[in-house]
Amino acid sequence: MGLELYAKIEEHLDFEEEVIHLHKAFLGEIFEKDLDNILDVGCGQGAFLNHLKANAKTASGIDLSAEQIKVCKSFNLDAKTIPLKEVTSKYDCVTAIFDVLNYIPKNDLSTFIKEAYCVLNTKGYFIFDTNTLFGFEEVAQGSLSINLKSKFISIDALFEDEKLKTDITLFTQERNNLFKKEEDTVTQYYHSVENLKNSLEKAGFVIEKTINFNLHSDEESDKLIFVCKKN
Numbered sequence: 001m002g003l004e005l006y007a008k009i010e011e012h013l014d015f016e017e018e019v020i021h022l023h024k025a026f027l028g029e030i031f032e033k034d035l036d037n038i039l040d041v042g043c044g045q046g047a048f049l050n051h052l053k054a055n056a057k058t059a060s061g062i063d064l065s066a067e068q069i070k071v072c073k074s075f076n077l078d079a080k081t082i083p084l085k086e087v088t089s090k091y092d093c094v095t096a097i098f099d100v101l102n103y104i105p106k107n108d109l110s111t112f113i114k115e116a117y118c119v120l121n122t123k124g125y126f127i128f129d130t131n132t133l134f135g136f137e138e139v140a141q142g143s144l145s146i147n148l149k150s151k152f153i154s155i156d157a158l159f160e161d162e163k164l165k166t167d168i169t170l171f172t173q174e175r176n177n178l179f180k181k182e183e184d185t186v187t188q189y190y191h192s193v194e195n196l197k198n199s200l201e202k203a204g205f206v207i208e209k210t211i212n213f214n215l216h217s218d219e220e221s222d223k224l225i226f227v228c229k230k231n
Contacts (some may be wrong), residue, residue, distance in 0.1 A: 005168050005184040007067035009153050012146050016217050023048050026097055029127055029227055037092040042083055042100035046072035066139040084115040092121050096128035102188040107193060110199040117203045117230055126228045135222030136190050138163050204231050
């Protein structure tokens with residue numbers, strides 16, 4: 001699904017300020033509820049795990065990208081390349097940050113939410129964000145080219161039929177001025193608030209609140225943050 005190729009270009013996408021902004025919102029919820037023993041699902045290169053570590057929180061991470069987990073390991077973070085269904089430990093909080101749920105196909109959404117429920121202790125929290133329809137239609141679509149000294153990146157994203165398909169092409173300069181070409185497609189899925197609420201309630205979560213969040217836009221909220229508690 002393009003995760004390994006995305007891992008190679010992520011550092012060049014200039015999302016650092018947006019990521020910090022979103023992380024602060026999640027940290028605010030964690031501090032307010034005095035949560036510890038946290039599992040970050042889709043931890044990427046460990047940015048949020050590093051924030052938790054800096055604030056003396058016990059945290060682990062999982063991600064499907066082996067490349068991302070290599071970066072986590074370089075920071076001495078507790079992270080593994082395994083799916084959520086293979087997690088056997090129990091946690092007081094599960095986080096899924098920066099589009100993680102949007103990578104889950106519609107047919108797998110309820111299963112993923114049940115898996116999050118299963119790894120939580122009683123009264124544990126599941127906190128995640130998801131893109132709004134405005135976020136997909138008005139923010140995520142479009143094309144981007146990044147020309148670096150030894151790399152050229154091309155990104156084309158199109159949202160239709162409630163799916164955002166992002167085609168990624170990476171040219172990397174090798175010896176003798178030859179370039180290696182890599183390409184793949186990343187797909188994200190729009191999940192309506194109604195479907196999310198139904199899946200969460202069926203799994204046994206109580207939705208304490210939803211937060212309208214402006215990450216990339218000052219017009220409408222392009223994200224929603226869900227704060228959910230296990231019964």
